[in-house]
Amino acid sequence: MSVAAPPRSRAHASLVEQRPLRTPDATSVEVMTRRGWWLIVLNFLLPGSAQVLAGNRRLGRFGLGATLAMWTVLVLAALGALLWPSGLFTLATGSFIPDFLSLLRPLPLTVVQIVLVGYVALWVVLSIDTLRLVRLVRVGPLARLAMTIVSIGLLVLSGSGAVWAAQAAGTTRDAFADIFAQSAPVVPPSDGYYNILLLGADSGEGRDSMRFDSISVVSINADTGATTITGIPRDMPHFPFAPGPMQDEYPDGHTGHADATCGWGSGINQLRTEVEVCQDGNLLYPGTKERGTEPGIEATKDAAEGILGIQIPYYVLIDMKGFADVVDALGGVDIDVQERLPKGGPAYDGQPVDDWAFGWIEPGQQHMDGDTAQWYARSRYTTSDFDRMRRQRELQEAILAQFTPQVVLTRFQQVAQSTTSIVQTDLPQGLIAPTLVDLALKAKDQPLTTIELTPEGGVDEYDPDYAQVQQMVRDKLHPPTPTEEPSS
16 A cells, blocks of 8 residues: 655655756756756856756846847847948947047947956856856766866856957057047048058167158048059159148258268158258157157158158058067968068178078068068168069068958957057047048958059159159049040
């Protein structure tokens, strides 16, 4: 004859059957082990769900709400990156904030960073609480060890993504604030183009004043994003200036400073030494520091404007001393080397190459690291300056080609940190986003056009015809349509 179970026992058994996660049969190792794995998986897939089903419902609802909010933001950010990347960048960097509130522009990414760090902390709390709910003492010995290892591994896996995103948000905020001017006014495009002076200099050991070894002007079509780079030979002589203090000093073109220690001839790359060492550049160009520039750079801007006949309101200076770090951060660059080039330079004129070269860059297709790429851009003693200009253009194009979404995503922090240390510019934050970001996206689908003011391009290196140079630039930037005659 069977004995009926007491009412309390029947009620408890019924509750265990209906709610095995919250009120399991703690005497069964099999049940507790199966329940433990379910809780660990649920905590990983949907943090907070383990607490709702088996623990503190208030904590669980908070965790679920935070998780759903985080996924909503991530989905919206992914859609923004696909459909409106410039807008997403504008929102993230605070570029939409007006100039008089420019100090608040780092706020959006700071908030993102704080929220992500807070979410990681919440995830740690939920994971530890989930292990408590599992009741490890009630599961088998092997399962106990496995659950602990898996829980920690899943926490590291899931939390590392949020930690990386928080670090990326902080890096973006700091790099954007360090590189670009916060409150500088945005100059509208000139004749349909945004023109930017691109300077390469070397602050290496023993150089009391950096000369510009590479001088180019990047012209970006304000409608299409089509980009043209005009290379200006660093020794280009007797050039005119745009209206300003240097034109007042040299109304008939640059002839060089009377003091020979201020430069070696009338080349454009001597301007920085002349203006900042041998003249009082701050009197010639007052207030440059407040605008994020320097007298020598402003003088070079005026020279480039005079040579090309276009307005150039902005500059970007890249210090070659740290250039290798940027290339390494990008994972290297691919270059088709045309001729064998030595690394290094002679101690005195006429010294045989084999006496001073400490390495060679061999011809052929090469994937260059930062050091090799830097010497590829610098090497000059066995070739001409015009050859070096060509190689620098090749390197610029190769670096631009490396800025793919995959590279930026996987190497973002290395690229941002290395760039911050070598780039100086007066480009305003209000121009970067959304304008230049939008144009950069358009430019990715178009070929890069170059203008070389060299003998190969029809320009006399010793006595340039600057009217001819300006005509070349006009024809390239504003090519005549089939129904139009070339401008005269």
